[in-house]
Amino acid sequence: MAVIEVQGLTKAYGDTVANDRLDFSIESGEIFGYLGPNGAGKSTTIRQLMGFQAPTEGTATIFGHDVRDDRELRQAKARIGFLPGEPAFAPSVTGAEFLDYQAELKGDTRRDELLDLFTPPLSRPVREYSTGNKQMLAIVQAFMHDPDLLIMDEPTSGLDPLKQEAFHDFLRAERARGTTVFFSSHILGEVRRVCDRVGIIRDGRLVTVENVAELLSRGGKQVHLHTETPLTEADFDLDGVVGFESEGREVRFTFTGDYNALFAALADHRVVDIDIDEPPIEEVFMHFYGDEGER
Numbered sequence: 001m002a003v004i005e006v007q008g009l010t011k012a013y014g015d016t017v018a019n020d021r022l023d024f025s026i027e028s029g030e031i032f033g034y035l036g037p038n039g040a041g042k043s044t045t046i047r048q049l050m051g052f053q054a055p056t057e058g059t060a061t062i063f064g065h066d067v068r069d070d071r072e073l074r075q076a077k078a079r080i081g082f083l084p085g086e087p088a089f090a091p092s093v094t095g096a097e098f099l100d101y102q103a104e105l106k107g108d109t110r111r112d113e114l115l116d117l118f119t120p121p122l123s124r125p126v127r128e129y130s131t132g133n134k135q136m137l138a139i140v141q142a143f144m145h146d147p148d149l150l151i152m153d154e155p156t157s158g159l160d161p162l163k164q165e166a167f168h169d170f171l172r173a174e175r176a177r178g179t180t181v182f183f184s185s186h187i188l189g190e191v192r193r194v195c196d197r198v199g200i201i202r203d204g205r206l207v208t209v210e211n212v213a214e215l216l217s218r219g220g221k222q223v224h225l226h227t228e229t230p231l232t233e234a235d236f237d238l239d240g241v242v243g244f245e246s247e248g249r250e251v252r253f254t255f256t257g258d259y260n261a262l263f264a265a266l267a268d269h270r271v272v273d274i275d276i277d278e279p280p281i282e283e284v285f286m287h288f289y290g291d292e293g294e295r
């Protein structure tokens, strides 16, 4: 059984259809990235999963419990860690008091371990916290009861690059323990680093749900060549050469074809240097994000 099963989930705010008949499922033990530009509808999905907003149509189940039913959702929530998009805290409580309170509500088996990695200044009142410190406090509370499923709205927003890296390492370790993770993000690189699958939402509609490795492999390889004599596009009259650019004795293109055909074409030329790399993930995703993207 899928951990999260979303079926025909639709949320309209007046004329704005923020989620339009979404269908997807999250399997046990996977890290699923939920990506989309600003206003695409990511937070709306998360708010419905957590029962903060009722769907206009359709539904979702978490661990088999229907999120539209308060009692059922409460049962699911006992196994969920949640990180909201804009964590809110009573400003006068200290971080330690906040975590004590959360511990009473839902348990606390991992606080110390988490506080070794994420380091909010616990003795200070939250009103003195920086954005990143608030985010770290929210991360600790999301994981401290050792939930089976994490639902997180932009968990790395506000974290500095080192803390982002620590968070990504932590997520990978969580996956190894069997934890299921669903999180929204704007950061394409983090999806590449940690996610097994990605769902891309745009204008309320799910444009694709894909395995990240497959998505990247379909994006081809970026080839950068430096040759003794200048080359032209005619020297690469092959299937799968995209975006050919040349400058002097250097050429660049994206290659999605058969590598043997590429090497055969190169055999007639003296190669001084060659780089064959994965394309930046931005390029792969731009297809779904940009104006030219599928709808």
Ligand SMILES: Nc1ncnc2c1ncn2[C@@H]1O[C@H](COP(=O)(O)OP(=O)(O)OP(=O)(O)O)[C@@H](O)[C@H]1O
Pocket: 013, 016, 017, 018, 036, 037, 038, 039, 040, 041, 042, 043, 044, 045
């Ligand atoms: N309470 C609301 N009332 C009316 N419209 C809303 C409300 N909440 C969200 N919207 C609209 O629904 C759409 C989706 O918003 P949502 O916050 O889900 O997007 P998002 O993908 O999370 O965006 P971001 O990445 O900027 O956080 C937007 O057009 C937004 O203006």
